[in-house]
Amino acid sequence: MIPDPPTLLLLSLLGGLLALDATSVGQFMLSRPLIAAGLAGMIAGNPEGGIVCGVLMEAIHLAVLPVGAARTPEAGPASVAAAGAFAGAPASSQVALLASVVFMLGWGWLGGRSMEWMRRINVRIAVPPPGPVDPERIERLHLGAMVLDFARGAVVTLAGLLVLGTLLETLGWIPFREPWTRPALALSAAAALASSLRLFGRRRLPLFAAGAAAGAVLLWLRA
Template identity: 35%
Template sequence: MHEEFLILALIGGLISLDVTVLGQWMVSRPLVSGVIIGTLLGDTWAGFKVGVIIELVWVNVIPVGVAIPLDVSVVSILASSWFLIANRVSMAALVLGITFAIPAGMLFKMIDVEMRRRNVFMIHHVDTWVKNGKENRIPLLIYVGIILTFLRSFVFLYGMLYVGWLIIAYLIGVLPTSLLQGLRFASEVLPLLGIVIALHGIHFKASEAIGAYVQTVKGKK
């Protein structure tokens, strides 16, 4: 089990680099990362299902500029892993996996914000190097940033995978049947909820665009 967690954390750490640090090939999107984790754990369809749900809910959330949204790749990786490792037969495990993955993603965001805040101090070193004609050191600082980002994600995912697995596996064994049935029903409703949220986001953006166009036309008149 520990080897499985180690491999998942390593892959998750590499996937997390795609968010903003390296690549940005959209591998970190829940739809893709969920499939990757599902394939590694022997159930591509289950990973796809988790990824689709999370992708639909957060499809309009992207890291642009200084905005630091919830890292949905971490949410997808944890939810898919917990579901497939804890009890892939019970759909209640899917709902519990997503439920616990969301606050875990929020915690990861707090760590990310703190890490970026500390990165500001690196700018002073860059200014000093430029003044002293040592620009060749700047690429080294970039590589260090990539490594630290990977290590942050790796350590966080490894710890959370173990803790979450223990909690979800325990809950599946002790929760009453009626509650488990309710969670199974929720697993069927979640995709519909995701579609509604995605459509709402599209409608909201369309309304903003139309409103801006109308205001522009009025201004010209």
């Protein structure tokens, strides 16, 4: 659902900050889907929904490693958009949750392409011309590139909130039905986690298995 204007503004600003965190500033891992969606849920008034959305998106995004010149989806703004729009959906709507997770994947890909576009522009505006080096000019150029990255992240987040919010308000277009969505989400998360096992290495697989077992026991006890 489309949040109210003040919430839209706050979520857009959060998306801009998380776009900076991904590469330009800090890299504090706040732009990971779990953290980004949790923060978005808190701002939108539904922290539980944000965390649920973030856990699924984090599982799917876990194997993505933004290393070097690799083309990767941008998780932060897309996760904010998905969780922020999902926050207004009914808590029991598994269809809305599935739609939000699928949307995050597509919107993250678009965000990644916008990062490529921004970097091409950065080559033009952030590299000083030949000649004597002026430290103050270099600082201004790099600050300008950071402002551009923030604005890009905010726009990507705002557009995602409007698009997904509109789609969630008309869920009749989605071919899935509630009984199908829970197994689809569970299988997607399980497949994504399985694909990320190679990141841990064989030596760490026992630790991964122990953590998975502890989580399963916890869920069983709560049930």
